[in-house]
Amino acid sequence: MQAFRDIMSAADSGWVYPLGAVFVALSAVFPPIPTTSLFVALGALSATDNLPNGYLLVAAMLAGAVAGDLGAYEFVRRRDMANWKILQGARTQKALHASRERLSKHSASWVLTSRFVPLGRLTMNVASAITPVPRGRFVLYSVAAGILWSAYSVGIGALSGLLPGLSTEFAVVIAIAVSLLLGRGISAAVTWYLQLDD
Template identity: 30%
Template sequence: MTQNIMQFMEELMSSPWIYLGIFTIALLDGFFPIVPAETAVITAGVYASTTGKPILWLAIVVAAAGAFAGDHISYFIGRTAGGGIRRKMKPGTKKAKLFDWAENALAERGGLVLIIARYIPGGRTATTLITGSVGYPLRKFAFFDSIAAISWGVYSAGIGFFAGHAVEGDPIKGLLLGFGIAVSITAIHETVAYLRKRAKRNREALATEGVVPVVAEPVVAPAAAE
């Protein structure tokens, strides 16, 4: 069974149609986040390292192009129907919180949030929809999103390529290692984000209660007697 799966995967990865598949999956992931784009690109990176197919740089190019196109579809969905989508969300749900995060982050960081959100599960779609719904300039959106898409393609394929190289030519072990690395990075990011939010809430609570941290005044040496 395992041998048949490995043979199927090798044939799939060596097919010229794999590039269209990667592009399509990355495109759909831009506005339909259930599609596992990272999984596809990491897998391509693993097989590029272990078998030489697909071609790594070409897989990165089509993944980035698909992500860029998908993000723009999401942006235009947000521009035409974003307000209605937001109003239908129940406050406090995970999706509503993602939209709240995206809106606040866009207000604080501007286009840079597009790069950050590309690496957050579900966050990329919420952010691109929000940028469209608030009328964020298309030219700026395209600029920042191109950086996000390219860096994401390099990052995802790079994880797979590194994992495949580390296990010395075993695609199955390479896939397990690659997915493990990706999950670990996501977990670290989520932990750091949680700790930062918790620290922020604590500071706000102290400010609300009127507790002001004491800052020691600098000690000034007395002037030397003339």
């Protein structure tokens, strides 16, 4: 994806932070955007090349996550998006129904872990607006989830980048692979845990 390559090429400039934040915000509506992989890669670069700054990466990812979540939440609340054709597919409807059920039973844990479940962030934002979860509580959940997600993404990259003897490129590849494996494991664990109460 060109946007991904543009951000990676800007890793040694100040533009990486606002560009990364925008990238994360957009992924609230367009889940295929690989935001976790992007920030894992940038985290690895921060450990191997000392640029960009890891703490600023976490802050940028957090800002983008909250802005994207709140934007999606407000959009759905102000429009009858639940009835749009784009959300009428069987898979999306099933995910929305599951999100609403989980929000009604344990909203805090679902919002905190939704980013590690396929389509979790989008369906959680939509379901939170439809249910509805009060705006103030939603923002608090989004901030907490954003802290967890951004620290996880940048942290995995940074840890991989600190492994001795690895080139920058190989550290990035290792970091992304570890992140994908951990993400699948977390997704499976979250799904299993939530199903205990279903």
